[in-house]
Amino acid sequence: MALEEKRRHSSELVPYSYYKCLIPDYFDCVPLHWHGEFEINYVIEGKAEFLCGDERFVTQTGDIVIIPPNRLHAIYTQRDYEQRYDTIVFSTDMLGASVNDRCAAECVRPLTNGHFGVKMHITAEHPYYSEIKTTVENIFSCAKGNTARLGMLLKSEMLRLFWLLGESGDIQSDGRPDFSGVIRPAVEFINENFCENITIEQLAEIVHLSKSYFMARFRQAAGVGAIEYINQLRIKKACAMLAESNLNASDIAFECGFRNLSNFNRLFRKAVGCTPVQYRKING
Numbered sequence: 001m002a003l004e005e006k007r008r009h010s011s012e013l014v015p016y017s018y019y020k021c022l023i024p025d026y027f028d029c030v031p032l033h034w035h036g037e038f039e040i041n042y043v044i045e046g047k048a049e050f051l052c053g054d055e056r057f058v059t060q061t062g063d064i065v066i067i068p069p070n071r072l073h074a075i076y077t078q079r080d081y082e083q084r085y086d087t088i089v090f091s092t093d094m095l096g097a098s099v100n101d102r103c104a105a106e107c108v109r110p111l112t113n114g115h116f117g118v119k120m121h122i123t124a125e126h127p128y129y130s131e132i133k134t135t136v137e138n139i140f141s142c143a144k145g146n147t148a149r150l151g152m153l154l155k156s157e158m159l160r161l162f163w164l165l166g167e168s169g170d171i172q173s174d175g176r177p178d179f180s181g182v183i184r185p186a187v188e189f190i191n192e193n194f195c196e197n198i199t200i201e202q203l204a205e206i207v208h209l210s211k212s213y214f215m216a217r218f219r220q221a222a223g224v225g226a227i228e229y230i231n232q233l234r235i236k237k238a239c240a241m242l243a244e245s246n247l248n249a250s251d252i253a254f255e256c257g258f259r260n261l262s263n264f265n266r267l268f269r270k271a272v273g274c275t276p277v278q279y280r281k282i283n284g
Contacts, residue, residue: 016090016154018143023048023075023083026239026283028271030075031232032187032222038112039067039089040161042136046083049076050121051223053180057121059083064122064136066165069112072180072187076223086140094158111162111171118162119170128168135161180221183207183214190226194233195257200226234258235271242276243283249276 021041023030032051041050043063050057050065052073059065067073069092077083092112096104110116122132135157142154165171186203203226204214218226234256241252253264253276268276 014146014151015094016088016143018140018146019087019089021085021087023085024077026272027236028077029232031236032072032074032229034070034072034184035089036069037089037091038069038095039065039073039087040136040139041065041067042086042140044084044086046085047078047081048083048085049078049223050074051076051221052120054220055120056223059085059121060123062124062133064132066118066120066122068114068118068120070114072184072221074223088139088143090158094155095162096159107162107166110173115173117172118165122170126168128164132161132164135164182209183218183221186214186218186226187222187229190230191233194230195237195255197257198230230257231267232271235268238264238268238276239272239279239283242280249280252276 041059041064043059043061043065045061047058047060050059050073052065052067053071058078075083092098092108095108095112097108097112098104099108111118122129126132138157139154139161142150142157162171186207189203189206190198200211200215203218204211207214209217215225218229222229224232238252238256241247241255242249245252247255249264250261253261256264258264258267265275268279272279274282
């Protein structure tokens with residue numbers, strides 16, 4: 001399991017994927033990850049906390065979140081709140097990134113390669129909010145319809161969205177650098193080896209940082225400490241194994257990297273809200 005999502009969000013024929021999302025669902029967060037496509041989230045109802053690169057913000061009903069390609073991001077629940085939201089993840093080809101014209105060269109490719117920064121959190125206070133919201137709603141309407149003809153309109157609405165962002169000054173060529181990528185090699189190592197014993201010293205060495213500075217940078221980027229992040233991945237895998245396999249809880253705990261059953265049970269209950277046995281009865 002690598003930090004870069006292996007799920008294919010697009011194909012040559014259909015270069016986007018639509019998801020109807022709820023957090024918390026069976027797990028209380030969307031762990032830190034990244035992918036090579038753009039992502040747009042539209043909050044239908046509720047609150048959640050987004051971490052996008054070096055930015056951290058709480059979303060509310062009606063907010064729009066635009067995540068550029070290759071940007072580390074995660075979502076965490078807010079106490080006593082759910083969040084229902086629509087998500088579309090789409091290839092940069094939807095914006096004509098591979099076309100060799102002036103528009104692509106000067107406006108689109110700088111967005112996709114990180115030379116331009118884009119405002120990621122759009123709220124009702126934005127001066128162009130009404131137009132942006134209508135455009136985003138059109139984008140999701142087309143994505144849900146999922147036909148070739150609606151695909152034509154979908155492309156035009158996506159281009160309109162970025163035109164509006166450009167007109168409102170929310171696309172800047174001198175955008176603030178994203179320093180969260182500094183810890184990406186460590187997060188990739190965690191995602192590939194979280195079932196093994198991993199130490200903070202190991203991770204700090206991978207990214208050539210002191211132990212204390214690494215811990216601070218990791219918490220800033222991921223929203224949680226490195227050990228808590230490792231346990232998130234282990235518990236998430238345990239959830240999948242409890243639902244999909246017949247292994248007993250102790251074997252699953254060991255397979256997921258826990259060496260102490262009572263510690264596994266305690267962390268599982270804290271993260272999921274029930275015991276492993278109860279989770280299997282509900283989801284098995």
